[in-house]
Amino acid sequence: MQDTVWFLSVFDTVHWVEWPDENESVLYMQRSGETIVVSALSIAILELLKAKPCNIVEFFSELSQCMDESVEEQALMLAIRSNLTQLQQIGAIDNDTNFITIHNSVVSPAV
């Protein structure tokens, strides 16, 4: 799971709008039209993926540098994972081990 490589979706294009000093941004999927509110962490993840595909270790390493020292490692990891799931569900990002992951799960989430 550590080696799972994430990348921006090839099936759709993600757009977003953010505001200084506000933690919430709005994300828009160009093809599907899905529009949701996401956290600043999601935007940071997307910015990293715009540069290159990343695995979770790389996310953690980059993002922990911008975090306050009081943020616990585990809490950040959890937050990264949950944001990745949300972004994947809306179709903004994908990963290379999807087949194996879904095959092993009992119920696949709505794509």
Place this chain on the structure above:
Amino acid sequence: MTLISSLSTTQLYRQLSNNGLTIEIGPFSIHACSTIESLTEHFKLMYSDYRVVTEPFADFHINLKRPNGFRHLLYPQVIFYSDIEKPFKPLPLNQTNPFFEWGLNWCIATMAHQYLIIHAAVVAKGQNALLLPGHPGAGKSTLCAALIHRGWRLLSDEMALIDPLTCSVTPVPRPVSIKNASIDVIKGFAPEAVFGPVIKDTHKGTVTHIKAPESSTQQKTDKAIIRWVVFPEYHSGSMLEISRPNHAQVFMDLVGQTFNFGTLGLTAFQTLENIVNQTDIMKFRYSVLEEAIDWFDTFQP
């Protein structure tokens, strides 16, 4: 240039019930056809200052007809046609006038995709527009009806037609729909307003329409740029309260109020982004109409 007012009631009825009449409403030419007499009265009263179109092209073709069959004798009804389409179930015959207005809203919202269309009242001071997005029960229609009788120009009471490139609003001044308790409130607030007949037991309760002031119809080609977006909330007994919501919340609220957000795709997203970033946005709670109007009076571009 022929205005509706230059036609006698008989002439108007004859035209509407034979080949129909095309009338200019904002940027649109509406071809209307009906043998139902109340519609003639509605046009005579509410659309007297509007131009009769002689060009043979109409943007929308509206027909209001009584259904056939003997059931109609027991329960008189009216059907709305948009060209050959019947988008709605029939309504009682006495709701013909509001049916025309509701149906025209539907036509614009489902076909005029050259605009981003937000469910909102829009009024303006000069070229500066105030957008009042409309959650049901928020009081936007009441506010709109009051503001246009206190120096603000009516662009629309229901749908903001926004040019995606410039974020300007195109006026489509039409009769302002108000309902239930608001009717008496506005009668008291603006006794000079021209009211249509009051119709009870519609799906919205008791409704009536107020004629758009002549100044608004005269300036029907003057676009305005959105300067303020105010989400009104009528709350009985509350003090006047202004707050500034966060941008993401505003954005999503506007998405929810945009009729053709899905249809316009990325253009819609980018237009809303511009609106959210370039306007003064507030949430506003009120209970006393005079207070609310006085507050809006303080708006300077």
Place this chain on the structure above:
Amino acid sequence: MKTLISLLIQPEKAAECSLQEWDIIIRQARAAGMLGALYHTLKSAQVLNKIAKQPKCHLKAGGIMADRHMDVARSEIDKIYKTLEHAGIPVIALKGAGYAVAQLTACRGRVFGDIDILVPRGALEDAEKILKHSGWLATHHSDYDDQYYRRWMHEIPPLIHRSRLTILDVHHNILPLTANLKPQAEALWECAVRIEGYDDLYRLSEPDLILHSATHLFQDSEYDRGLRDLFDIARLIYQFQEQPGFWTDLCNRADELDLVPPLAYALRYVNKILAVQIPLLPTLIAHKKYPSERKFKWMDKCFLNALQPHHLLHYSEKFTNWLLYLRGHYLRMPAHLLIPHLLYKATMAKWQSSANSSAETENPLQDFLNQNNV
């Protein structure tokens, strides 16, 4: 007087249309579901700048709507494909969604209703299970309809996505099992063309695209999108007819898949209505299933009206449409099964729907009024 059809045939004539003609043309196009297709046809012919402002607004609005439809159709196919790919189920995207994902000219300006896909018959049950686990729900229908779809038709009952509200039709063949023409689904798979960028997503081969569209048009019972579907066939022909051996392959394939009559009608009516030039095809004409002159004359009576835009129909044409509705059903089910089905649909279904107060019986557009408080 210029009409929608005359502009589809000669788009350059748009520069000569009067406002009066435009008034009718826009209405015809809207009624036929072809406003976007007309917009793209005129855009390709580079005549948009010669069109008056008012009609041009409507054409552009039609184009905007259709372009969005295409984006959403592609997005839906992507999501459905990803869901089924995990289980190793290959998918052929059919009709509009197929044109969209393969980026054929036939998709330009098209609006989409349901998404249609084909999966191998053996995978149908798994596909249904996986889709239902992924947010797709069975649509409201009676047990009778359920049986109709599964036993007699070539698809599982339509699915609807719980949040996106898209309707999905999953087929295993393009005609019902009981119909009197019996194409082989495996043959469709053999010739299917893989879509670039996807491992296991396909479109039908060029002859099969035309044959499927023709089958859909001439076997089905709903003709209100008839002109649109005929225009699809015309555009497919225009896109592929320069390929070497195209006409021979098309005729041979019609024979192989037992689809000679729908092809014969398709070619006849794209020629008669849309002025598409069809070469002489002796093998097709000589085929034992090629319709007789008498049959053509009867069909002309029905189709030359039914395939026109449904605008301003007269009463007699509505009757002809009803005949076609019957014919469509006849071709899908043998007669002894047909009458009870139609009777059931006409009487029981109405009674049921008036007895229920389910959302499906409400006019969704009435909801527009209520929800949006307009």
